[in-house]
Amino acid sequence: MTEPTTTEQAAAADERPMPPPHWEADIVAADGGTVHLRPICPEDADGINGLMERSSDQTRYYRFFGPMKRLSEKDLHRFTHVDHVDRVAFVVMLGDQIIGVGRFDRYPGTDDAEIAFLVEDAHQGRGLGSVLLEHLAAAGRERGIKNFVAEVLAQNSRMVRVFQDAGYQSERSYEDGVVHLTFPIEQTEDALAVAYEREQRSESRSIARLLRPSSVAVVGASNDSGKIGNALLRHLLDYGFSGPVYPVNPGARHVNGVPAYADIESIPDDVDLAVLAVPADEVAGVVEACRRKQVRGLVVVSGGFGETGPEGRDAERKLVAAARASGMRVVGPNCLGMVNTDPEVRLNASLAPMVPGRGRVGFFAQSGALGVALLESARSRNLGLSTFVSAGNRADVSGNDLLQYWATDPATEVVLLHLESFGNPRKFARLARSVGRTKPVVAVKSGRHVNVTPGLAGTSVAVPEQSVAALFASAGVIRVETVAQMFDVGTLLAHQPLPEGPRVAIVGNSTAIGVLVADAVLEEGLALAHEAPVDIGVSGGPEEFRAALQAAVDDDAVDAVVAVFLPPLRSGSDQYGPALREVAMTSGKPIVASFLSTEGIPDELAVLDEDGMPARGSVPSYSTPERAVIALAKVAEYARWRRRPVGDLPELPDVDETSAQELVRTVLAEDPAGRELTDDELIGLLADYGVPLLGTRTVTDADQAVVAAEEVGYPVVLKSTAPWLRHRSDLGGVRLDLTDADAVRAGYAAIPSGDPVIVQEMAAPGVATVVEIVDDPSFGALVSFGLGGVATDLLGDRAFRTLPLTDLDAAELVRAPRAFPLLNGYRGSEPVDLAALEDLLLRVARLADDLPEVLRLTLEPVIVGPPHPWHGGRSLVVAGARGHVGPPTGRVDPGPRRMRSPV
Numbered sequence: 001m002t003e004p005t006t007t008e009q010a011a012a013a014d015e016r017p018m019p020p021p022h023w024e025a026d027i028v029a030a031d032g033g034t035v036h037l038r039p040i041c042p043e044d045a046d047g048i049n050g051l052m053e054r055s056s057d058q059t060r061y062y063r064f065f066g067p068m069k070r071l072s073e074k075d076l077h078r079f080t081h082v083d084h085v086d087r088v089a090f091v092v093m094l095g096d097q098i099i100g101v102g103r104f105d106r107y108p109g110t111d112d113a114e115i116a117f118l119v120e121d122a123h124q125g126r127g128l129g130s131v132l133l134e135h136l137a138a139a140g141r142e143r144g145i146k147n148f149v150a151e152v153l154a155q156n157s158r159m160v161r162v163f164q165d166a167g168y169q170s171e172r173s174y175e176d177g178v179v180h181l182t183f184p185i186e187q188t189e190d191a192l193a194v195a196y197e198r199e200q201r202s203e204s205r206s207i208a209r210l211l212r213p214s215s216v217a218v219v220g221a222s223n224d225s226g227k228i229g230n231a232l233l234r235h236l237l238d239y240g241f242s243g244p245v246y247p248v249n250p251g252a253r254h255v256n257g258v259p260a261y262a263d264i265e266s267i268p269d270d271v272d273l274a275v276l277a278v279p280a281d282e283v284a285g286v287v288e289a290c291r292r293k294q295v296r297g298l299v300v301v302s303g304g305f306g307e308t309g310p311e312g313r314d315a316e317r318k319l320v321a322a323a324r325a326s327g328m329r330v331v332g333p334n335c336l337g338m339v340n341t342d343p344e345v346r347l348n349a350s351l352a353p354m355v356p357g358r359g360r361v362g363f364f365a366q367s368g369a370l371g372v373a374l375l376e377s378a379r380s381r382n383l384g385l386s387t388f389v390s391a392g393n394r395a396d397v398s399g400n401d402l403l404q405y406w407a408t409d410p411a412t413e414v415v416l417l418h419l420e421s422f423g424n425p426r427k428f429a430r431l432a433r434s435v436g437r438t439k440p441v442v443a444v445k446s447g448r449h450v451n452v453t454p455g456l457a458g459t460s461v462a463v464p465e466q467s468v469a470a471l472f473a474s475a476g477v478i479r480v481e482t483v484a485q486m487f488d489v490g491t492l493l494a495h496q497p498l499p500e501g502p503r504v505a506i507v508g509n510s511t512a513i514g515v516l517v518a519d520a521v522l523e524e525g526l527a528l529a530h531e532a533p534v535d536i537g538v539s540g541g542p543e544e545f546r547a548a549l550q551a552a553v554d555d556d557a558v559d560a561v562v563a564v565f566l567p568p569l570r571s572g573s574d575q576y577g578p579a580l581r582e583v584a585m586t587s588g589k590p591i592v593a594s595f596l597s598t599e600g601i602p603d604e605l606a607v608l609d610e611d612g613m614p615a616r617g618s619v620p621s622y623s624t625p626e627r628a629v630i631a632l633a634k635v636a637e638y639a640r641w642r643r644r645p646v647g648d649l650p651e652l653p654d655v656d657e658t659s660a661q662e663l664v665r666t667v668l669a670e671d672p673a674g675r676e677l678t679d680d681e682l683i684g685l686l687a688d689y690g691v692p693l694l695g696t697r698t699v700t701d702a703d704q705a706v707v708a709a710e711e712v713g714y715p716v717v718l719k720s721t722a723p724w725l726r727h728r729s730d731l732g733g734v735r736l737d738l739t740d741a742d743a744v745r746a747g748y749a750a751i752p753s754g755d756p757v758i759v760q761e762m763a764a765p766g767v768a769t770v771v772e773i774v775d776d777p778s779f780g781a782l783v784s785f786g787l788g789g790v791a792t793d794l795l796g797d798r799a800f801r802t803l804p805l806t807d808l809d810a811a812e813l814v815r816a817p818r819a820f821p822l823l824n825g826y827r828g829s830e831p832v833d834l835a836a837l838e839d840l841l842l843r844v845a846r847l848a849d850d851l852p853e854v855l856r857l858t859l860e861p862v863i864v865g866p867p868h869p870w871h872g873g874r875s876l877v878v879a880g881a882r883g884h885v886g887p888p889t890g891r892v893d894p895g896p897r898r899m900r901s902p903v
Helices: 006-013 042-054 057-064 073-080 128-142 157-164 189-211 228-239 280-293 310-325 371-380 399-408 425-436 465-475 483-495 511-523 542-554 573-585 625-643 657-670 679-688 702-712 741-750 790-795 807-815 834-850
Strands: 025-028 034-039 087-094 097-106 112-119 147-153 171-175 178-184 216-219 245-248 273-276 297-300 329-331 337-340 347-350 358-365 385-390 414-419 441-445 478-480 503-508 560-565 591-595 696-699 716-720 734-738 757-761 767-776 780-787 798-802 854-864 876-878 881-885
Touching: 025 189, 034 128, 034 310, 042 073, 042 087, 042 097, 057 112, 057 147, 087 128, 097 128, 112 128, 128 147, 128 157, 128 189, 147 157, 157 178, 189 297, 189 329, 189 337, 189 399, 216 228, 228 245, 228 347, 273 280, 280 297, 280 310, 310 329, 358 371, 358 399, 358 483, 371 385, 371 483, 385 399, 399 414, 399 425, 414 483, 425 441, 425 465, 425 625, 441 465, 441 483, 465 478, 465 780, 465 798, 478 483, 478 625, 483 625, 503 511, 503 542, 511 560, 511 625, 542 560, 542 573, 560 573, 560 625, 573 591, 591 625, 657 679, 657 834, 657 881, 679 696, 679 881, 696 702, 702 716, 702 741, 702 757, 716 741, 734 741, 767 834, 780 807, 780 834, 798 807, 807 834, 834 854, 834 876
Parallel strands: 112 147, 216 245, 216 273, 273 297, 297 329, 358 385, 358 414, 414 441, 441 478, 503 560, 560 591
Antiparallel strands: 025 034, 034 087, 087 097, 097 112, 147 178, 171 178, 337 347, 337 385, 696 757, 716 734, 716 757, 767 780, 767 854, 780 798, 854 876, 854 881
16 A cells, blocks of 8 residues: 655645645746746745745845744744645745745635745746746636735836736736735636747757757767767767767776766766766666756666666656756657757767758657668758757657747758657647748658557557647648658758749650659649640750740749759750759749759759758759659648638637536536436537527327427428437438328337437438547547548548637638538539538537537538528538537646646
8 A cells, every 4th residue: 555645644634635636747947947846735844944044135025025034933834734725835846945935825705815926046037936826826726716916015026027927917006115916817818828938938948958058978988889878979079069078987087088087976067968878777876966966958868768668667757757856858768869050069969970961950750769860861862950859768858849949949940750659749739830830840650550659658649640630730730651751841841932822834854754743743732834844855955944944933823843854865964953953043933853863952953051051942853753743742732721811710609608518517417427418418518509400309109209290390300319220221210201190100110129219300401411529638629520421431531620620720621521522513413501511610619619528529410501491591400419528638728837747
């Protein structure tokens, strides 16, 4: 049996409730360092005294409005003994030392609470007050607090700004040198935006501390050329790191000619970054030494952690917890390392002996083993990088952290991601959508069909393929299928402008190749700018080639150009590349080539920058024309997404959110684990959101069926409620087009089983569609749309989008299935009311957003057509529905800022 913690013992002794576990969190401070936040406990008395002693007279005066040197025993007891309901307090820890404390105390009998902070002088300016406020506000909302009240001395301008800049609308008054602030703590869009902005700055700085160190220690450096520690040190030295490099090896005085140290604490100067290449069982001791040395970040190349099984995962969690508690971020373990090509840094803290030149592409890869091959592939294509990080087991630093860094990094214009799993998919979607508006994000996601990352268990989230597709589509991520495609697209984005449309001109010296390219253009959903490719012929010279290219670029009907070139048999072929390059240098339209069977940026197509690397205007060349067109098509789709307005969340009439919430609360009060909704409950829920339903009654005998049919109006349908007969007309569970009482009685008698029967008005002719809410516990709900029928079910012809759903998202979702022409007048049929479908999708999405307890909702069939008198002029009706409610999963508010748990 597990022994209770001291906090649990104290809470039990005082008969006070325990604070919920989610109130504890690792936090990235404003300067990029890490701290730990948790509820206060009685055992913190000595820590609070230490905080008071280390704080200046002014800091204590600002907090207590007097020259208090030390808390009395009575005050100290009250400070550290709280009930976690009306009196809540959090401490901020660095290692085992309390460096800040914040609390609120409810005014008796009200939903207002007074809030106050104390942060040690040495840690002021790190944003800890803002972090405490954010977490206290979240806790206050959970405990029914509506407003915070703060009394701040007027000269304490820093604390006044903490409250004013938090995004809450505060009332402010001034009396006797004290500023009185009152503000509601309801989570607003402004407050959330402020939190996200602070999160971005903090996490960006935490990655900058890793990628831009002023000094590096290699722990485990070795003179043995076969050891990893030897390779890491050699690569740092050979690449020309701008600061000092310190080998750490207790058994050597020099490593690779550089003076070595027995341990990291023996190094006389500060160490920013420690690269660890020691056995797994020695890592914990090295991390503790790094804590004492006040190292700012770790790269753990060592394996033997989460990839090995439960014991390794436990060691990995302890590694991350110890590092974060000491203010350090961790890359790895079991990783390749990091690269920063900035001439002012020149960091190659990786196992890659050769790295690509300086460029505009930021590259993140999870795999350590694959990392060297990925870097070599980028280098062979002349694709320059700004920075590269291989996260390995991704126990701490993840792709989300790199997105935060690259979002504001001026040296990075394109982001490449090689992902094996997600740590926080909801956050990834938010960040990728934000970054993608200014910088393209290209991702290849492995494990689409199998999960082969057992070493990441506990730190990764398995996301279904349909969810990944919806996530990428809504976030504007350029999804590619292979690593080769990732580099194809990344090379194009790094060197050529975005196309303004889908119209493609083809210029070459072979009609046969030109026709193949035209087929590929149409196959990839692009459009031909002209009926036929431009062919200069095998005898055409460089000037003819240049003229044809220039004419295509100058043509207002052209958005992009594909240049395909087969080398002529006569001399002078080396002049065709420069001709192509010269046109591209002044073109505002993207040009891609399949040129001399090259890949990447060959020398003859490169425009070199001051570092000798291909600059913008260089023309990417592909080994086949089809690869060039695929890359261009993906970039064109991204450009369309980027041009598209964000869309609006329209106000929807006839929505009664309060009634729907009450219905769901009632169901969960009766069945806390959740259950399927009854037909009457579904009817009520959908009616609260203005979903157009067919007139429906539930009956248990033939006489009731006749009465119900007369109420809803003939013709009617009878449907069995038995699960095995529902929607199964082939098994006799559905009887259609019943026009009078006799037909109703006969139909009722013919339905198998003794379950209740639904009597429903007959739907007018139209197209059957299906609308669903699918709950993904990892990042929220998906809205699904498709046409009904066995064929579309068999082919999986469904489209998905993530929440929230804007009006433009709804319009795209309706048109996304391949069977969409059936809704739009296929073969002379009358087009259905697409606006009605879009309105339904918006209502269903709003329901999913408002009610995270609705874990699944299926509307099937949704009959849509032109307006019909049977339905009072309506063009769309819902003829069937199923729903399940339960405790909410990933769609709840993510809460205040926190680092991803290493557990």
